[in-house]
Amino acid sequence: MSLDTLLALAAAGLEPLEERHPPVTDDAFRGAMRHLAGAVSIVTAGLGAERNGLTATSVVSLSADPPTVLVCVNRSASAWPLFVRHAHFGVNVLAASQQPIADRFAGRNGEKGEARFAGARWIRLASGAPILADALVAFDCTLEERIQRHSHDILIGRVQALHGAGGTDPLLYWRGAYGAIRPPV
Secondary structure, eight states: OOHHHHHHHHHTTOOOOOSOOOOOOHHHHHHHHTTSOEEOEEEEEEETTEEEEEEESOEEEEEETTEEEEEEEETTSTTHHHHHHHOEEEEEEOBGGGHHHHHHHTTTTSOOGGGGGTTSOEEEOSSOOEEETTOSEEEEEEEEEEEEETTEEEEEEEEEEEEOOOSSOBEEEETTEEEEOOOOO
């Protein structure tokens, strides 16, 4: 680090960082990301018997005007081809009581494809994507853009319709486990 850089850091009240850092491994990165608490959603796509979905915490609001959301999906996921083929998806935010649905869509018990939809009521809104009827809230989206980065696709969805039961505690994922948060009374 140059003397000018050290002086600038000192003037700003900052300490210099170590110049050498070990490379960030996949396991270290995953462990660090577990410190970010996230809402648990089921992201779905497809029609009829050709439908599938996955459990995700990588869902964020992108814009309110126009209403858009961003979802990150691993291209190795069994549901991934349906997002591209059908150009739609549903983001179904789960309530704390819906943890078994999160487990099913994460494939924890071996369910795949259509079998993941068993035991819940599903509806369709504007785009045709499967929407969980009693989701905390659901965003029905058409695929506006797909950006490939590394192992994942960033899916940008234009929200066509909203649906939700609301009024209950959300399911969260933090430090590798599910949990819930109760709003203040």
